[in-house]
Amino acid sequence: MNDFKERIAAELTAVRGRSLAYTEAEDDLLVRQHSPLMSPLVWDLAHVGNYEELWVLREAGGITPLRPEIDDLYDAFKHPRKNRPSLPILGPVEARRYIEGVRGRVLDVLDRLDPESSDPLHRDAFVFGLVIQHEHQHDETMLATWQLSGAAGLVRDGELPPGKPGGPEEVFVPAGPFTMGTSTLPWAYDNERPAHRVDLPAYWIDRLPVGNRAYADFVEDGGYDDPRWWSPEGWAWRRETGAFAPQFWTRDGDTWWRTRFGRREPVPMDEPVQHVCWHEADAYARWAGKRLPTEAEWEKACGWDPEAERARKYPWGDADPDPGLANLGHRAARPAPLGAYPAGASFYGAEQMIGDVWEWTSSGFQPYPGFRSFPYREYSEVFFGGDYRMLRGGSWAADPAAVRTTFRNWDHPIRRQIFTGFRCARSVSAERSELR
Numbered sequence: 001m002n003d004f005k006e007r008i009a010a011e012l013t014a015v016r017g018r019s020l021a022y023t024e025a026e027d028d029l030l031v032r033q034h035s036p037l038m039s040p041l042v043w044d045l046a047h048v049g050n051y052e053e054l055w056v057l058r059e060a061g062g063i064t065p066l067r068p069e070i071d072d073l074y075d076a077f078k079h080p081r082k083n084r085p086s087l088p089i090l091g092p093v094e095a096r097r098y099i100e101g102v103r104g105r106v107l108d109v110l111d112r113l114d115p116e117s118s119d120p121l122h123r124d125a126f127v128f129g130l131v132i133q134h135e136h137q138h139d140e141t142m143l144a145t146w147q148l149s150g151a152a153g154l155v156r157d158g159e160l161p162p163g164k165p166g167g168p169e170e171v172f173v174p175a176g177p178f179t180m181g182t183s184t185l186p187w188a189y190d191n192e193r194p195a196h197r198v199d200l201p202a203y204w205i206d207r208l209p210v211g212n213r214a215y216a217d218f219v220e221d222g223g224y225d226d227p228r229w230w231s232p233e234g235w236a237w238r239r240e241t242g243a244f245a246p247q248f249w250t251r252d253g254d255t256w257w258r259t260r261f262g263r264r265e266p267v268p269m270d271e272p273v274q275h276v277c278w279h280e281a282d283a284y285a286r287w288a289g290k291r292l293p294t295e296a297e298w299e300k301a302c303g304w305d306p307e308a309e310r311a312r313k314y315p316w317g318d319a320d321p322d323p324g325l326a327n328l329g330h331r332a333a334r335p336a337p338l339g340a341y342p343a344g345a346s347f348y349g350a351e352q353m354i355g356d357v358w359e360w361t362s363s364g365f366q367p368y369p370g371f372r373s374f375p376y377r378e379y380s381e382v383f384f385g386g387d388y389r390m391l392r393g394g395s396w397a398a399d400p401a402a403v404r405t406t407f408r409n410w411d412h413p414i415r416r417q418i419f420t421g422f423r424c425a426r427s428v429s430a431e432r433s434e435l436r
Helices: 002-023 027-033 041-060 081-086 092-111 121-147 212-220 234-243 278-287 293-302
Strands: 170-173 175-182 196-200 203-205 249-252 255-260 263-266 358-364 391-392 410-412 425-428
Touching: 002 121, 027 041, 027 092, 041 092, 092 121, 092 212, 170 293, 175 293, 196 293, 203 293, 212 278, 234 278, 255 358, 278 358, 293 358, 293 391, 293 410
Parallel strands: none
Antiparallel strands: 170 203, 175 196, 203 425, 249 255, 255 263, 358 391, 391 410
């Protein structure tokens, strides 16, 4: 096996290690549904194996199906998450045995893969990039499930670099065109393609994500009780849910507390705020006299290099992420302090745009000009339109293999169990509101 295939094998091993680590728990915890928003953890475990069987073994390898009778059970588009506990899904022992059997045959397919094939599923090992990223995404979903479960001691933590206070609040992005999306990154999804030119007016964007201290100021200023800051849909959501702060926050005297993977702790005021939905981010931005950036504004500030006239894969360039550049890959079970990664800044000086928290933008989910579904419509095309809002950048729980400047994530504007935050922007022609 050559170096290229050995790197893919290593990625397959690493992602499977994550999946197994996040399902090392009592069977009762794995088969239970901890929230109607999430699947039982054992469903996710078997699903990643079934997805790998479908795409690597059957589609790319031409191998006879191993367990065709379970395909329907693990079809994410046929069964909403809230209904999955009622399905006759595999138990923990059987699920582990199944995915192990799939993986042994997957490595055989890898060994005979021709990455220079004209078949787009084979070329550049796209099919392996597909299943590796898919499994990492489910690993992040598993972490969100554990957060909702309230179970303590099951998710590891770790050390992060200190923050570096100071510096400008905003960075300036001049007017002009840039290239959005990609036509060249081999493992990019269909919704990131094709590359196309977008011309933007000048704007300002926050250098850092909005932090807990700034968000607490919004809460304590009555932000959740003042309809001026909320869209009609957001105000209806706020009144219906009774939300008064980010999810998992509580107030005890003068101190804000949060529950993080089953442990209660004071809210660290120097971290990016997380577990806020789009409506909360939108209301805060309006209270601050700003707005959420569009998806195009976010991507230009993150990855465009006007001197080289090209897009970077990451804010700092094309070098792979490392612990000195971004908080990715579950190095710790939380965002890093604000200002912890100055070396990871973009050309324009925006920091922590990759890792820490997914960042809400103002944009809905739409295809790029010239979009073509590949390898299946259900990954992107069926979600275009509707009320989805775009998320960018990846969180601390996202793996480096599954994030890049062009990566597009999306969710409903009411979702906040995911590891989401945001940063604000403002147009150059707009003065900051002084209503508050």
